[in-house]
Amino acid sequence: MTDSPFAAVRHLDLFAQMSDEAFARLMRGAYLQSFPPQLQLITEGDPSDFLHVLISGRVELYSSWDGRETSMATVHPVSTFILAATVRDAPYLMSARTVEKCRLVLIPSQDARAVFEQDFGFAKAIVTELARCYRSTIRTSKSLKLRNSQERLANYLLRQLGKSGNRTRFELLAEKRRVASYLGMTPENLSRAFNALKAHGVEIDGSSVTIVDRDKLLSFARPNPLLDDYSN
Amino acid sequence: MTDSPFAAVRHLDLFAQMSDEAFARLMRGAYLQSFPPQLQLITEGDPSDFLHVLISGRVELYSSWDGRETSMATVHPVSTFILAATVRDAPYLMSARTVEKCRLVLIPSQDARAVFEQDFGFAKAIVTELARCYRSTIRTSKSLKLRNSQERLANYLLRQLGKSGNRTRFELLAEKRRVASYLGMTPENLSRAFNALKAHGVEIDGSSVTIVDRDKLLSFARPNPLLDDYSN
DNA sequence: TGTTGGTCTTGATAATTATCAAGGCGACCG
DNA sequence: CGGTCGCCTTGATAATTATCAAGACCAACA
Incomplete structure (x- = not known):
């Protein structure tokens, strides 16, 4: 496992403002993994075990109800997904599958929550990221209705x-x-x-x-x- | 201006975890105001001058495009709205109008951002609140599409x-x-x-x-x- | 008490979107 | 090279939703 994927994580806005120590703690239990195309990474409703960071490839977020399915977003590298479920310690609201071959860094959710409780810089970055995601979803909703x-x-x-x-x-x-x-x-x-x-x-x-x-x-x-x- | 509306603000999850000092700083420039029914409080697109806390009455959040209009949410007391625009220092994505007679505490956005930068408890509470809002909007979007x-x-x-x-x-x-x-x-x-x-x-x-x-x-x-x- | 303005409902119709079925196209593969 | 599979497109049709128009109802009020 080379150092470069973790360097890519470090440079993300979400992780750039935290202390080296906090980042090390966050990465202690993290690992890099490769996935083939069309693999289901996450099933909605499951508990949020890992904060996902997409390093390469694309991931589709989608949701289902009563046999119907809808695509919610496509995630491009380098970025995180299912941050909200992780910080709330709540079940995933969306499923995720790889579109193509992907490399992901998986950070245990409890580590993310623990570091969030301790590191101010991380907490601030999470606020910024969640506000961005929230506003993006509001726009989607407006577009659907208007x-x-x-x-x-x-x-x-x-x-x-x-x-x-x-x-x-x-x-x-x-x-x-x-x-x-x-x-x-x-x-x-x-x-x-x-x-x-x-x-x-x-x-x-x-x-x-x-x-x-x-x-x-x-x-x-x-x-x-x-x-x-x-x-x- | 009595003390009780500020006490109501203090008890909100969003403000309960912060230090007394930070809360005082946040409230220094805040003021309580009453509004008649059907009054437009916020116009989407405007810069986010105030973080709004609804003390009594109901507020409707809505959006418009090309002459069409859609209701996005109804806010009930006691809770805040347009938190995301405030922390991002970005324009409001939704308009707001009173449904009935309302009392609101208005906190200058720059104060909210300043205290957010300094007070860890406040930052943590914002994370929790934004994650909740985000997930709620995801659900709305899923419901519309599925x-x-x-x-x-x-x-x-x-x-x-x-x-x-x-x-x-x-x-x-x-x-x-x-x-x-x-x-x-x-x-x-x-x-x-x-x-x-x-x-x-x-x-x-x-x-x-x-x-x-x-x-x-x-x-x-x-x-x-x-x-x-x-x-x- | 009559008026007025708004909301809500219903019917008729139109627009939008989905479903079903069939065929075309291109990529992949034996 | 031929076959197969999946995606995309098109046509026909159905379902869903919106629009327009009219009338009912209700509350506010002079």
Whole structure:
């Protein structure tokens, strides 16, 4: 086990402000593990045994009820997930599965809680991170309630456009069925929504999206920082 | 200005763990204010000037986009709202209006942030509170994506039933149009959903709800702690 | 006591979204 | 190279939800 994955953890905002001693205590029981694609890491409802830090690969968070399933988020490296369940010592609210081959650092939840009780810097960083997650989820909820599926897709594409550095052409970072579920619709509906957006300056070829007319898309999507700016 | 509202603030989980000194510093610039019904307290997008503590009355949190509006939550005393915006020093994501006559303690956000930086107890309490809010919002989002409107209403009624101490008859604590918006539907649709639930053991008379057959409602609603138990 | 304004309900209709079925396409693999 | 599998798309249809319009009800109030 090399030192580098732990260095990557250390550089995360969540762990950067804590003392070396507290970080060492946190990592004492932590370990790095690799997982194959499509492996279920977490089952919702289970007790939160580990704080997960994704080092490489992608992880999908999803939830189920009564045989239905919905994609809640995709986690990209390097970041943590299920922080809230860990600090509350409560069951996971979402399941997690690897999308591709992944490396994760697993930190025993009781260690995370113990260090949280002792290290002020860690506690402060957790506040910042949880506030960010909370606000992000509020935005998701607003988007679901205030917009129809075409509008959600249009704004999703604009956000992806921003993340890709405003190159007019970019790749969807997940399969369409996953994107559909994330946006709260069926794959069929997503397909038709893409067709509808052709009239608003969007071209799609496989997983490659081209924003032909950004202004036209903007005037249709009406993005709003209170729904679409996930940075704060 | 009597001392009692500040005592009520002190007893909130969020403020109970901090030092007397830190609490005093926090309250130095705080003040109690009364507001009439239907008054807009906060406009989404505005900078977060004050951490709000509701002492009496009810406050509705809501959001708008493109002329549409949706109810996000109803705040009951004694509790805080817009904590996340305050700690992140970010714009409010939701607007707030009084439902009835309200008394609020307003704590300058910069004081809250300053004390948060200094007082470990306060920081820890914020973590707990934010994690609770975050998980609550995740549940809302899951409910919106995994359930149709009748199922959302059925489970909402079961939650209200629990809150009322399982008395079979209880009052809706908000106008139906507000409940409808909170649950992500129109008032007309809510009205029809209530009619549909008659077949599953629910009787409605004005704002008074009677659960005639709890088991029948349970078998229709299929409540799940991962969606409906807002306590942790 | 009549008026007024709001909410709630109901019916009719439209829009949105989901479901079902079939076929196309591409990747992977024997 | 042919076959198989999964994903995506399209069409047809159904279910869900929203919109529009009208009327009932109720509380506040002059």
